[in-house]
């Protein structure tokens with residue numbers, strides 16, 4: 001029996017092969033996933049991990065794909081996305097919400113608003129999932145995950161055990177954490193503050209408006225390409241100052257509204273975006289001596 005028929009037999013419609021990853025990235029780019037699993041629930045996730053581990057396959061975890069560029073040559077091994085059972089919100093205590101790792105951040109923000117829990121409004125501006133937001137320590141407008149996370153529950157890829165990690169035991173930094181690569185986050189608890197619902201609603205809509213005003217929307221992008229060096233040296237400033245803001249490679253362009261947003265403006269290839277990234281990085285270094293670090297994750301097989 002081939003690996004494919006084996007997986008089909010065991011996982012039915014939770015498994016497919018040669019899946020186009022462009023359907024799973026906000027860039028709408030990328031080759032195919034050799035094996036693609038959408039785990040229905042934790043029981044199935046464990047079964048999938050057991051099978052792929054047994055066969056020594058490489059494992060890639062995918063959230064909402066709003067920070068991920070998949071290469072044109074696709075991803076070898078197993079790409080795993082968390083399915084239905086990982087998308088939920090519930091109140092744990094009066095100001096603490098639990099959310100499944102696949103829940104979209106804006107759903108957590110809306111749920112918090114509906115339950116008069118404030119200080120989670122910023123999540124309505126981040127287009128990813130809870131799992132991705134924790135890994136990235138995502139944030140905006142003076143807030144980020146590190147300030148609201150109580151704890152997370154994860155499964156270890158190496159031995160399939162479940163583990164709860166309290167926020168105080170995680171080292172958070174700007175757009176990252178020290179969480180080991182071995183973890184698949186399955187849920188998280190967030191603490192807000194009890195507030196008047198109208199106040200929360202106003203704050204949330206103000207943040208959404210602010211974001212719409214300063215950043216492009218309705219385009220194929222993964223948001224900020226590079227991390228800011230610091231508050232005074234933002235990546236977009238360095239890109240502009242170095243004269244790269246009009247650079248392009250094929251259909252990969254830089255957004256005229258925000259020059260740290262790289263865009264698939266039609267029929268770009270992933271390699272066009274990657275070439276544009278390298279070109280800008282080199283120019284910025286040459287002009288300013290600053291070494292821009294990627295915020296987006298690039299995953300997949302390199303060009304041969």
Ligand SMILES: Cc1cc2nc3c(=O)[nH]c(=O)nc-3n(C[C@H](O)[C@H](O)[C@H](O)COP(=O)(O)OP(=O)(O)OC[C@H]3O[C@@H](n4cnc5c(N)ncnc54)[C@H](O)[C@@H]3O)c2cc1C
Nearest residue numbers: 063064065066067068128129131132133138139185222223
């Ligand atoms: C228009 C736009 C605006 C944006 N604005 C902001 C912003 O204001 N602030 C900000 O911080 N970011 C912003 N981003 C970037 C992006 O939305 C965030 O980084 C987001 O948190 C990524 O979540 P995701 O689920 O899409 O992650 P993905 O892109 O799917 O994955 C990101 C990383 O997380 C890992 N991961 C995902 N889920 C899990 C899991 N369950 N367990 C373990 N690892 C996991 C992946 O393996 C990968 O390494 C923006 C993006 C876009 C497109």
